[in-house]
Amino acid sequence: MQENLKKIQNQALQEIDQCKDLKSLQDIEVKYLGRKSELTELMHKLKDLSPEEKKVIGPLSNEVKTYIIKKIETTRGALEAQEIEKQLNSELFDITAPGTKYDLGHIHPLSQIQYEVEKIFSDMGFAVMDGPEVESEYYNFEGLNIPGDHPARDMQDTFFVKDKMSDRHGRLVLRTHTSPVQVRTMEKYGAPLRVIVPGRVFRYEATDASHDTTFYQVEGLLIDKNISLAHLKGVMAEFLSRLFGKEVKVRFRPGYFPFVEPGIELDFSCLICNEKGCSVCKRTGWVEFMGAGMVHPNVLKSGGIDPKEYQGWAFGFGLTRLVMMRYGIDDIRLLQSGDLRFLQQF
Ligand code: FA5
Secondary structure (H helix, E strand, O other), X not given: OHHHHHHHHHHHHHHHHHOOOHHHHHHHHHHXXXXXXHHHHHHHHHHHOOHHHHHHHHHHHHHHHHHHHHHXXXXXXXXXXXXXXXXXXXXXXXXXXXXXXXXXXXXXXXXHHHHHHHHHHHHOOOEEOOOOOEEEHHHHOHHHOOOOOOHHHHHOOOOEEEEEEEOOOEEEEEOXXXXXXXXXXXXXXOOOEEEXXXXXXXXXXXXXXXXXXXXXXXXXXXXXOOOOHHHHHHHHHHHHHHHHOOOOXXXXXXXXXXXXXXXXXXXXXXXXOOOOOOOOOOOOOEEEEEEXXXXXXXXXXXXXXXXXXXXXXXXXXXXXXXXHHHHOOOOHHHHHOOOHHHHOOO
């Protein structure tokens, strides 16, 4: 048996030494150490030996096995290193060649202006809020003093979602303006309140160069004691002057929205022609900018605020149109087209 073990060891070492690749080494490993190998079978037979024989053959067979394992491991290491080297030598790798340049994206022009607007209003003490784009009929209309049969509902063509939420909240709609967040923030935070709400809104309408079905608005809401439209005029003149980097004047005209009383339209002085009259301001010297007004007492009540104690104003302007004005974009549809040739200009 001793001789047999020595024979196995020598034979294995010889084969391992001659081995040229990892695959053959694996075959050798199975042949000499596998379950059906001569060595394993021999070790199984140890139990039939006399105690004296066991004392000699037991340790010897372990020694042979360990020796073969070690030899296989060192040979495997050497063969692996050889294969890596072979692979590296076969590839032409120029470490001085410049790396691949990846295209870097940048912030969408709409978001760029949105962040600027948020910064200016935050500096003036307004919090920036958010609201759901899929809204209930209640928050989009009833809570804003626009009941189901009110003709003012026709002012904003609406995308309806089939599901009904509840009797109080009605159907689900894609919000047609950011104004629903007025009632939501009043309910949540109460008065006093000073917030802006930038966000995406949706209207079921035919698109043209200045109308899209999906666009962005910014809502503003200020509720406190002794608030008047004079404060709105001051805040908007300051906001627009900071945004455009030069002094901008604002003016009010009467306007109608069911959720404000009185309602106004706010225009600002044309920055292109300095109020002389040009094609952008339709020769009036003023650019139509947004709807606004004193928050209607019914809306304050919807938000849980007592109109005898508090009052305030709200406004809503089209962020998308502001971006168009800022960059001289003449077709609103380009902004959401995803066309990189257009976007890369900003
Ligand atoms: C409103 O949506 C009111 N919620 C604004 C408001 C808020 C009034 C608070 C009073 C108090 P209006 O429907 O006019 O109002 O839309 C506001 C702005 O959204 C418009 O001035 C315009 O800039 C923009 N806008 C409206 N429809 C579109 C459209 N289809 N595509 C792009 N911009 C639009």
